[in-house]
Amino acid sequence: MMKAKNYFIISIAVLAAVISVMGCSGKKQAESTENALGTQPLQEAASIANNNAPGRGGKSFNIGVSMYKTNNAFMSLYQAELQKELENAGFQQENILLRDANGKSEEQAKQMSEFINSAVDAIVINPVKPAEVQNYVNQARSAGIPIIIINRETSHAEEARWATEGIRASYVGNDVQQAGNLLGEIVVSLDNKGDINGDGTVSYLLLQGDADIAETGLKGDYCAKAITEAGLGKEELLKTGVNFDRAAAKQAVSDAAAKFGDKLEVVFCADDETALGAVEGAEAAGKKPGENIYILGINGIEEACKEVKAGRLTGTLYADYKLQAQLAAKAAMDMINKKAVEALDTVDYTKVTKDNAGEILEKLEN
Numbered sequence: 313m314m315k316a317k318n319y320f321i322i323s324i325a326v327l328a329a330v331i332s333v334m335g336c337s338g339k340k341q342a343e344s345t346e347n348a349l350g351t352q353p354l355q356e357a358a359s360i361a362n363n364n365a366p367g368r369g370g371k372s373f374n375i376g377v378s379m380y381k382t383n384n385a386f387m388s389l390y391q392a393e394l395q396k397e398l399e400n401a402g403f404q405q406e407n408i409l410l411r412d413a414n415g416k417s418e419e420q421a422k423q424m425s426e427f428i429n430s431a432v433d434a435i436v437i438n439p440v441k442p443a444e445v446q447n448y449v450n451q452a453r454s455a456g457i458p459i460i461i462i463n464r465e466t467s468h469a470e471e472a473r474w475a476t477e478g479i480r481a482s483y484v485g486n487d488v489q490q491a492g493n494l495l496g497e498i499v500v501s502l503d504n505k506g507d508i509n510g511d512g513t514v515s516y517l518l519l520q521g522d523a524d525i526a527e528t529g530l531k532g533d534y535c536a537k538a539i540t541e542a543g544l545g546k547e548e549l550l551k552t553g554v555n556f557d558r559a560a561a562k563q564a565v566s567d568a569a570a571k572f573g574d575k576l577e578v579v580f581c582a583d584d585e586t587a588l589g590a591v592e593g594a595e596a597a598g599k600k601p602g603e604n605i606y607i608l609g610i611n612g613i614e615e616a617c618k619e620v621k622a623g624r625l626t627g628t629l630y631a632d633y634k635l636q637a638q639l640a641a642k643a644a645m646d647m648i649n650k651k652a653v654e655a656l657d658t659v660d661y662t663k664v665t666k667d668n669a670g671e672i673l674e675k676l677e678n
Contacts, residue, residue, distance in 0.1 A: 373648055374407045376427030377436040380464060381415040384556055384585060386611040387438070390463065390633040394436070397641035415555070417441045424448055428455045434644040435459045441522070442466040449474065449481045458647035460484055462640050474655040480647050484640040484657045486631050492534020494663050495580055495608045498627035499535075500542040501665070508577040508604060513545035516578040517568050519561055519586050520553045529553075530610070535580045549576060554586055561589030562596065569597035569605075576605060584609040584616035584628055591624050602626060612664050614676050621669035629661040630672050 375398060382391050391410070398408055409427065413420035417440040427435050428451060435452055437459060439445050445466035452459035458480035465471075465483055474481040499506035499514065506514040516536075520529045536546040549572050554560035561581065568576055579594070581587040587609025591601045599605045602623040609616050612630030619625040636659050643653050664672050 372404055372407055373402070373433040373645075374409065374430065375403055375434045375436065375644055376409040376411070376423070376430065376432040378411045378413055378420050378423040378427075378438065380413055380420075380438040380440050381556075382412045383414075384583075385613045385615070386583065386585075386631070386633065387463075389613070390438075390637060393634050393637035394462075394640060397637045398644070400638075401641040401645045403641075403645070413440050415440060417444055420444070424451060428452070428457065431455075432457060433648050436462060436640060436644060438462050439464050439466070446470050446473075449479060452481070453479055458644070458653075460640050460643050460647070462636065471656050479655075480653075482643050482647070482653050482655055482657060484643055485636055485659060486661055487658045488530055489534050490658075491610050491629055491661055492530055492532075492580070493537050494629055494661055495610070495627070496535045496538030498608060498663055498665060499578055499606060500538045500544075502606070502626070505542050505544055506539065506578050506606060507544055508606070509574055513547050514539045514577055515547040515549050515572070515575050516580055517549055517565065517572075517576060518551040519564060519579060519581045519590060520551065521556045521582040521586070522553050530580065530582045532580070554582075554589070556583050556585050558585050558589035558592070561586040562593035565590040565593030565607075566597045567593075569594060569599055574604070579605065579607045581607065581609045584611045584613045587616060587625055587628065588619065591619065610661075612662070612672055612676075614673065617664055617669050617673050617676065620664055620666060621673070623666060626665075628664045630664050630675075631661060632659055635659055 377394065379387060379391050382388050395408065395410065399405055409430065409432065411423040413423060420440045424437070435457055437448055439448070439461060442464050445461055449459055461481065461483045463485045465485055465488055471483055473479065516532070518530065518532045518535065522529065532548045532551060539546050550568055552564055554564055565579060579590045581590055587607055590607045594601045594605050594607065601607050602625070606626040608626050609628040610631065612628050616625060616628045620628055639657055639659065643657065646653050662672070
């Protein structure tokens, strides 16, 4: 009986020793893990890791971005804002493949191939040629990659195709038809409704962006809509593409002023760089912008708004690149996460005239 009791006592002692060793081992493991993390508790460390991981399940997503041209003042602002908004949406800086096509469609085609070969999770294209968008969308679709078109709109027929065929593509940007309509409204809001020479007809020069994107670019019919509705005649003296280049716009307006003289009353421009060049061209031809010739632009960059405030530019349209960038970044992440995204997400322009140019300038500074 004593022998059995001794065995029982020994067994209890051995068991206690094992539990003690296991407890010490567990404590050392916990201390070791805590030391590796500093004083950060494990639960908090896991929470931080999850918060820092973009997308779903902690996966880091890659995105390819091809910009049309970034030496343009507006597109430079847009690119910087887009980079910021993509990071805000959850893309890590090192996973954003940002490329500049430098206004060359062949360069953009190479960048598109790079993105697909790199198996990015989403693509953002600011197209050099909107007519190429269908090809880009088809490539992305075949690769199973969602694509967002920004700033330069393709045809409405192409956009409708995305919706009807369930293609993961979306356009985020302004509406060029709205742009033309609003520019015309600014003109007819003037005391003389743009008819400077009083002949009952508003005669205008149309400076488009790229010469070969007339189908999707600024059109005279859009600009003249408000003019004809105001009961005036319209005459398009000349339409030409100046590639959003200030020097080319200056030359085009100088030549047109020499050719048409006082008959030239209004110049509609596809962007502010073009409009600023047009002001220089008009002055070189001896005209006084804002008095005997009205010049209007699009985008609402700071320099243009200052010229509107000074009266040399008759008006421009604020394109709100900040909102566009935010919506594009959100659309990219939503598509990656299989959320529904509209095929068309347009951002309205805001008319900028001498009356509100100061307010828009304040907005640009903030």
